[in-house]
Amino acid sequence: MTTVHVVGRGIVGVRLHRLLSGRRPVMVHEGRWHDITGTSPGDVVVLAHGGDVADRVRQLVARGLHVVTVGDSPTDALDLLHDPPEHLGTSLVLGAAMSPGLSGLIARHLANQLATVDEIHVAIHGTAGPACARVHHRSLSGLSPGYRDGDWIDFVGGSGRELCWFPEPIGAKDCYRARISSPYVLQHAFGDVSRISARRSARRRDRFTAWLPMLRAPHPEGGVGGLRVEVRGADERGARQVAIAGIAELVGTAAAATAAAFVTGVLDGLVHEGLVVAGDAELPTVELLSRVEAVGVRLQEFTGIPQP
Amino acid sequence: MKLLRRILGALVIAGTVAGGIRLKGTGGVPPQRGGWRPLELPDER
Structure with missing residues (x-):
C-alpha cells in the first residue's frame, strides 16, 4: 500500500500527519530524513521542513516518488519552475501550503x-x-x-x-x-x-x-x-x-489542510503528472478547495461595500 | 530676535490652523455594510 512520508515534525508536519493518518500508512520523519531507502516507487513524500529543498526534490523524483513541497523558498521555486526534474510518471506539487498553495x-x-x-x-x-x-x-x-x-x-x-x-x-x-x-x-x-x-x-x-x-x-x-x-x-x-x-x-492549520488536499488528490489520481502548482487550470480546483474546507478551513469571499 | 519672533509666529499660526482642522474635521462614517461571507463552492464534482 502507498505510504505517505511526512518530513519534518513542525506544526505543519504534525497537523498533516493527524489529518492523513487512519486511512493510509503515514510516517513522520525527523529533520531532513536523509535515508530514503525505505521508500517504494509511488509513495508520496511531503517536505514540511524549512530551508531549500530543490536538490532534495530532484533526488526524490528520480526515485519515482510523488513529492509535495510546503516551503516558501523563492530560490527553490525559480530553480524547479525553470528546470523541472525528469519524472517517472509521478507528480511534483510545488508549494502546497497557505501561500503558495x-x-x-x-x-x-x-x-x-x-x-x-x-x-x-x-x-x-x-x-x-x-x-x-x-x-x-x-x-x-x-x-x-x-x-x-x-x-x-x-x-x-x-x-x-x-x-x-x-x-x-x-x-x-x-x-x-x-x-x-x-x-x-x-x-x-x-x-x-x-x-x-x-x-x-x-x-x-x-x-x-x-x-x-x-x-x-x-x-x-x-x-x-x-x-x-x-x-x-x-x-x-x-x-x-x-x-x-x-x-x-x-x-499551520491552513497549510496542513492544503497539503492534505494535494496528497489525497495525488493518491486519488486527481493531480496530473510532472510539475504541478496550485492554480494550474488542469487541476480540479473546486474539488481541492472542498477538501480544504472539509477539514475545517472556512473560505470566505468579500462582498464589497455598497456605494451610496 | 526678529527671526525668533517670526518662527514663533509661524508656529502659533500653524498650531491654530492644525487645532482648528482637528476640532472641526470629522473622519467620516466608517462603512456600515459589506464585508465577508462564506464562499459557496459550485457543486461540479
Missing part, C-alpha cells in the same frame, strides 16, 4: 468567474511555526519579486505599504512587499496575467529589525493568520470586475 487555488476559483484576468494580488498575515516565522523575518529584508507587463521587478522588501482587509477577526493590516515565492508560482499558473504581487503583514518593529538576526526566539506558533486573494479582470461584456476571497485561520 491555497492562494493559487483561490485565485483560480476566482479567475474562473471572470472572462479575462489581468491582475492577481495576494496578501498574507501570520506565521505557522518557528521555521515559518524565521522565513517571515528574513523576507522583509530581501528583494521581493513583482510581475508587471511581462517583466519581473525586484522591489525593496518592506516597501509598498498597502492596507489590506482580511476576514474577521483579523480585519485591516498594513502589508508590505516581501521576498516570497507566490508571484513566481502564480505566474507559472496564470501565464496571461500582466500584474502579480504578494505582500505580507508586518509591524513597524518587524520592518525595522528585518536586517538583523531575530532578536528573540520565535513563538511556538503564531496566532490566527489570514490570506487574501484579489483577482482583477473583466466580465463577458468587458466591464471591470474585482473578486476577493480569503481565510482567517491558524497558518
Whole structure:
C-alpha cells in the first residue's frame, strides 16, 4: 500500500500527519530524513521542513516518488519552475501550503468567474511555526519579486505599504512587499496575467529589525493568520470586475489542510503528472478547495461595500 | 530676535490652523455594510 512520508515534525508536519493518518500508512520523519531507502516507487513524500529543498526534490523524483513541497523558498521555486526534474510518471506539487498553495487555488476559483484576468494580488498575515516565522523575518529584508507587463521587478522588501482587509477577526493590516515565492508560482499558473504581487503583514518593529538576526526566539506558533486573494479582470461584456476571497485561520492549520488536499488528490489520481502548482487550470480546483474546507478551513469571499 | 519672533509666529499660526482642522474635521462614517461571507463552492464534482 502507498505510504505517505511526512518530513519534518513542525506544526505543519504534525497537523498533516493527524489529518492523513487512519486511512493510509503515514510516517513522520525527523529533520531532513536523509535515508530514503525505505521508500517504494509511488509513495508520496511531503517536505514540511524549512530551508531549500530543490536538490532534495530532484533526488526524490528520480526515485519515482510523488513529492509535495510546503516551503516558501523563492530560490527553490525559480530553480524547479525553470528546470523541472525528469519524472517517472509521478507528480511534483510545488508549494502546497497557505501561500503558495491555497492562494493559487483561490485565485483560480476566482479567475474562473471572470472572462479575462489581468491582475492577481495576494496578501498574507501570520506565521505557522518557528521555521515559518524565521522565513517571515528574513523576507522583509530581501528583494521581493513583482510581475508587471511581462517583466519581473525586484522591489525593496518592506516597501509598498498597502492596507489590506482580511476576514474577521483579523480585519485591516498594513502589508508590505516581501521576498516570497507566490508571484513566481502564480505566474507559472496564470501565464496571461500582466500584474502579480504578494505582500505580507508586518509591524513597524518587524520592518525595522528585518536586517538583523531575530532578536528573540520565535513563538511556538503564531496566532490566527489570514490570506487574501484579489483577482482583477473583466466580465463577458468587458466591464471591470474585482473578486476577493480569503481565510482567517491558524497558518499551520491552513497549510496542513492544503497539503492534505494535494496528497489525497495525488493518491486519488486527481493531480496530473510532472510539475504541478496550485492554480494550474488542469487541476480540479473546486474539488481541492472542498477538501480544504472539509477539514475545517472556512473560505470566505468579500462582498464589497455598497456605494451610496 | 526678529527671526525668533517670526518662527514663533509661524508656529502659533500653524498650531491654530492644525487645532482648528482637528476640532472641526470629522473622519467620516466608517462603512456600515459589506464585508465577508462564506464562499459557496459550485457543486461540479
